[in-house]
Amino acid sequence: MKLNSVFINATNCITPLGLDVETNIRNISNGVSGIRLHKNQVYAEQPFYASIIEDDLIEEAFSSISASVEYTRLEKMMILALMPVIKKSNPVFDEKTILIVSTTKGNITQLNTISETSVQSADLSLMAKKIASFFGFTTEPVIVSNACVSGILSLAVAKRLIQSEGCNQAFVVAGDEFSKFVLSGFNCFQAVSDEPCQPYSVNRKGVTLGEAAAAACVSANGQNALAEIAGDGAINDANHISGPSRTGEGLFRSVERAMQEAEVKAEEIDYINAHGTATSFNDEMEAIAFNRSRLGNVPLNSLKGYYGHTLGASGLLETVIGIESLNSGKLYSSIGFDEMGLSQPLNIITQNEDKELNYLLKTASGFGGCNTAVLFKKTK
Amino acid sequence: MADKNSFIQSWCTIQNNKIDLNGETIFESEPAIGFADFAKAAYRNFGWSYPKFFKMDSLSKLAFIAAELLLKDETSSETENDIALVFSNKSSSMDTDVTFQESIATKENYYPSPAVFVYTLPNICMGEISIRHNLKSENSFFIFEKFNPGFLSNYTDVLLSTNRAEKVLCAWVDFYKETYRANFYLVNSTEGLEHNETTIKTLFNT
16 A cells, blocks of 8 residues: 655754754854753752753743743743744644654653642643643644654654544654753663763763754645655664663664665665764664664764753754755764774764765664664655 | 554453453452552462563553463564554653652652663553563554543554554553553454454443
8 A cells, every 4th residue: 555655844943052943053063062061959969961951041932922831841842842833834723633742751850849739740641731732732632752762753653643644734842851850860870971972982971961842743745845754663672671782673673664664775875863872882782783774884973962862852853953964965073973982883974064865864762672763855 | 544454352451450351350359459469469370480570660560461461372482573562651650750759859868779760761661561572563652641542543553554563562551659550452453353443442441
C-alpha cells in the first residue's frame, strides 16, 4: 500500500541561543554556545555547567502574548515555541487537528515541595491540556514520554498518525526544563561533565544539561514545506535499562528501518545530526551503529555543545536546526569536539562548511534502551 | 488504513490485587495487603524465576507480571520476537518521581540513588519487558488522562499494516501510591477477537 507523504510545514524553537529559529541559527553559525558556568545552590552545592534560558527573557516574551499567570515556566516556553508555528499554519481546530506534546520530565520542578497539590500540577496530561486550550485545540492531546528520544519520536508518531488518517495536521511541541531533579539524577550516575560537554572527543566526561522548547507543524501538505519525513524507526535495544547496547543494536535497526522505508541507500545520506550526549558509552555506541550501517564517512555533528542535553526537547530542537542546514546547505561545527575518542571512524564536522544536502538523518537514544531514527528529505 | 485485519489474541487485567487472564481470575490476594506483597505473591504463585524482578519499581513490576502472562508462551529468549510495545498511562513515573525527589529534598538528607533515578521514566517498564522477552522491536510510551482504546487501536493498526511488527502488545499501566491498574492485550494479524475500539472497551469494561 502506498502511504501519503508527510511534511514539516513550519518550525520554531525557544533556547538560550534565541527565541526564534533565525536567532538560533545566527548564534550557531558564529559558534556561540548556550552553556555557562552556574553557581546556584538551589541546584547543586558545587558550580556546574548548564545551558539555561534567562527567566526574564521567558517572562518578557510571554507577557507580550498573554497576561495570564496560570502557566508554569515550562508551559510558557512551550506556548512561546508553538505560537508562531500555529499563526503561520492558521489551522482549523477540528477533530482532525491534533496537538502532540513531547517531554521527558514535564513540570517536574513543581515537585520541589512535595504535596498532593504539587503532584497534581506536575501531571503531564494537565500540562498538555493547558497548552491545548491556550490555542483552542478541540482534540485530546497526545503525550509522548519516552525518555530522551521523546522529541524525535513525536515526529515519527505525527507521521504515522497522518498516514493512518487519524489526523490531517499535527502540531508537535517538545519541551524540558533544567531541574535539580535531573541534575541530581545524572550526577548520581556520575554522568555529568565538570566542563562543557565534548561529544565524540577522547576527552569527553559526560553530559552538560540544558533546557529548551521546540515546535513543528506536520501534515500531508507538501506545498512550501520545509522537509519531508521520509522514513523512521524506533527500536529498542532489549539489552540494558540504563546503558546503551554495546553493539548499537536498536539504533542500527532504527536507522536501517528508516532508510528502508525512505528507499534511501547509505551513500545517499548527506548529513547526520546525531544524539552525541558526550557520555563515554553513548558516543561509542553511535559510532558502532553508524558504521554497521556504513555511515561512518557521512558528515556528522551533535548540537549538545551548543544547547547541552535538553532531554525530551532535544530530538525536535536538533531537527529544527538540522532542517535549516538541509535547506541552506550549511553544516555547523560540532563544538566541543577536539580529538577523536571512538573505536570506529565518524566524520565529525569540525568547522562550518557549505555542502549541497538532500537527506538528513536525525537520531536519538535514551534510557530504557530506546532509540529513534528519522530521515528527512529536502523539498525545496 | 485498515487494509490488514487485526485481532486480539489474549488479554489480562490487574487491579485490586486480582489478576484476570482472558476473562478468568487466575490469582488473587486479600485486598488489604500492599502492592509489593501482592506482586511477590503473584511471582511465587506462577513459579517464575527472574531475580531482576525484585529490583524493579512498582510500575515495572505491574507491567512485568501482565506481560509475562501474555508473552511467556509467545517468546523465547533464544529467538528474536517481533512484538512491538505500545504502552500508556496517566501517572507517568510519578510514584518513583516522588521517591527520588524526597531523596534530594534537603542538604542534610541528600541520598540520590541511580537505582531509583533510572525508574523516573515511564518507558523503563517497556525496557524491562524488551530485555526479558528479547524484543528488539518498536516501542512508544504515551500519556493520556484515561485509558484511550481509540488511539491505541489506531496506532497499533498503523504498526501492523506498515509491517513494523508481527504482533503488538498494548497496555495501559498506571501506578501511583498503591492505586494501580493494568489493561494488557496482544494483537496479531491472523486470529482472535476482532481488534477495534468497541472490543477493547468491552474487554476492559471501560
